[in-house]
Amino acid sequence: MVQFDRSTCQEAEVEMVKQLRSVIITRSKEGATLEEIIDDYRELTGDVLMPIFGSRQNFANYLSRVDGVWCSTEGTDGVILWYCSTPRTKHVVEMIQEQKSNVRAVRNHQNCAPSDYTVDPPPAKDYNPPLRPDCPKFFKDNVRPPRKPFQNRYKQPNPTKERRWRPHNRSYRPKRPRADELDFSMYGPSLHKHQLMGDDFFLSIAKWELGYSFDRGHSIAMSGLCISGLTLAEAAKRVERAPYIASQVLVNVGTVDLLHGRQMIDLLHDFDMLMARFRDRNVEPLVTTLAPIANAGGCSPMQYRLRKFNEYIRIKCRNYIDLGRYFQNDDGSVRFECYQPGPRKVTGSIMPHVLWNKLGRNHLLLELGNDLANRICEAYFWRNVDEATLVY
Numbered sequence: 001m002v003q004f005d006r007s008t009c010q011e012a013e014v015e016m017v018k019q020l021r022s023v024i025i026t027r028s029k030e031g032a033t034l035e036e037i038i039d040d041y042r043e044l045t046g047d048v049l050m051p052i053f054g055s056r057q058n059f060a061n062y063l064s065r066v067d068g069v070w071c072s073t074e075g076t077d078g079v080i081l082w083y084c085s086t087p088r089t090k091h092v093v094e095m096i097q098e099q100k101s102n103v104r105a106v107r108n109h110q111n112c113a114p115s116d117y118t119v120d121p122p123p124a125k126d127y128n129p130p131l132r133p134d135c136p137k138f139f140k141d142n143v144r145p146p147r148k149p150f151q152n153r154y155k156q157p158n159p160t161k162e163r164r165w166r167p168h169n170r171s172y173r174p175k176r177p178r179a180d181e182l183d184f185s186m187y188g189p190s191l192h193k194h195q196l197m198g199d200d201f202f203l204s205i206a207k208w209e210l211g212y213s214f215d216r217g218h219s220i221a222m223s224g225l226c227i228s229g230l231t232l233a234e235a236a237k238r239v240e241r242a243p244y245i246a247s248q249v250l251v252n253v254g255t256v257d258l259l260h261g262r263q264m265i266d267l268l269h270d271f272d273m274l275m276a277r278f279r280d281r282n283v284e285p286l287v288t289t290l291a292p293i294a295n296a297g298g299c300s301p302m303q304y305r306l307r308k309f310n311e312y313i314r315i316k317c318r319n320y321i322d323l324g325r326y327f328q329n330d331d332g333s334v335r336f337e338c339y340q341p342g343p344r345k346v347t348g349s350i351m352p353h354v355l356w357n358k359l360g361r362n363h364l365l366l367e368l369g370n371d372l373a374n375r376i377c378e379a380y381f382w383r384n385v386d387e388a389t390l391v392y
Contacts, residue, residue: 017066019045022341024069024084026357028096029337031072031081034060043208043357044340096336184212186244188224191365192372194286195246197225197235199256200346200353201291205361220347225249229348231256232270239277249278249285250368252323254309258293259351264305268312275316288323289313294339294354326367327360338363 023040024032032040034056038049053059060080063069068086073079085093182190189196189206196202203226206212212223221228225238235253239245253274257267278285289310296302310324327335338360343352356364 019341020063020066021068021084021086021089024082025089025093026096026337026339026341028083028085028093031083033079033081034063037063037082039358040341044342044344181210182246184224187246188212188215189226190246191250191368193246194248194250194372195225196250197230197238197285198250198252199226199230200228200348200355201255202226202252203228204355205365208358209361209365222348227348228346229256231260232267232274236270236274236277239274239281245278245281245283247283249283250288250321251285252288252290254290255293255353256349256351258290258302258306258309259295259349259353261302264308267305267309271309271312271316284319286319286321287313287317288321289325291324291327291356292334294334294336295343295352321368321371323364323367326364335360 019041020037023037023044026032026040027036038056038059042048049059050056053062060071063082064071066084068089069082069084071080071082073081180192182193182195184190187195189202189210189212191210196206200221203221203223206223206226207214215222215224225235225242227234227238230238230253232253235251251274254267254271257270262270275285290306293302293306306324310322313320314322327338329335338356339354340357343354346353
């Protein structure tokens with residue numbers, strides 16, 4: 001009989017509480033619904049919470065007992081929103097709350113069903129949340145009795161499956177092929193007839209929003225030309241060796257080079273080499289500028305190199321999309337609500353990445369769709385003008 005290690009369970013609970021605090025803090029400006037906490041936790045860790053707790057009521061009761069976490073219905077028409085703040089994370093919460101964007105408005109703009117904000121169960125009856133969500137209580141005057149071991153409060157793990165604490169998301173199913181996508185077997189993931197090429201940022205969109213699967217038989221996660229840890233130099237090699245390159249390619253590469261501390265001169269050289277490889281294939285790609293890197297602050301050397309690299313893209317490429325502006329506020333600050341709560345390891349890089357969350361990915365797809373539609377309309381207009389000129 002396999003013996004269950006109590007210390008392992010306690011470590012697993014500590015890590016889970018840490019990640020729960022992170023996802024709630026990320027939504028400090030508007031508060032987090034229970035469903036958003038569950039979805040953000042799955043995006044951050046890859047784990048599903050419901051098999052652990054059994055029901056949303058049990059999960060809400062558990063959250064109400066976590067130090068630094070509380071809920072409120074003030075000013076939300078009865079919608080239960082969760083907040084988190086501790087002495088160590090207070091400065092992060094204040095920074096997020098100072099952001100000017102309205103996350104709840106963006107959610108509504110994306111046609112979220114009203115039930116998304118009303119399915120949360122009520123908190124535990126013996127829990128009294130503070131009256132104001134901006135005045136957290138750190139429970140200094142509320143000494144709780146020691147909690148029972150994690151495995152005794154909830155369903156005992158199956159002794160034949162020691163990784164019960166990290167269940168896989170079995171509910172994910174690839175979406176049906178869309179009418180506007182390219183042949184996946186030849187070109188990999190595509191968006192509106194544009195073959196996608198990028199690192200983990202585009203890879204996450206290809207998997208979660210567009211429903212493409214990973215290519216089998218590789219040590220790193222990849223789907224077509226969306227490859228974990230893809231650098232500019234490696235992208236150039238891929239373009240040179242790929243059996244199929246579409247006539248329209250959407251490229252977002254360079255963030256990994258910046259995270260690894262590449263010098264500016266090397267970035268420019270590798271970018272020029274990438275563009276040369278595309279020209280060799282008779283393709284003019286649609287290049288995006290890079291989004292702000294949430295790993296570092298606004299005045300760091302990394303962010304300075306990112307701004308200079310984006311300027312170079314605008315100068316060198318007549319065919320580009322200014323993607324970076326979609327992840328900035330009017331004052332130039334980073335829209336942290338569009339990023340995951342913290343950095344995570346990816347298979348293709350030794351540096352941790354703070355990737356876009358579900359809100360950020362959907363926001364990007366919306367803006368990319370609008371930009372591509374504008375380009376199609378503009379091309380159609382000028383084509384008609386040229387035809388009318390010839391007839392005249």
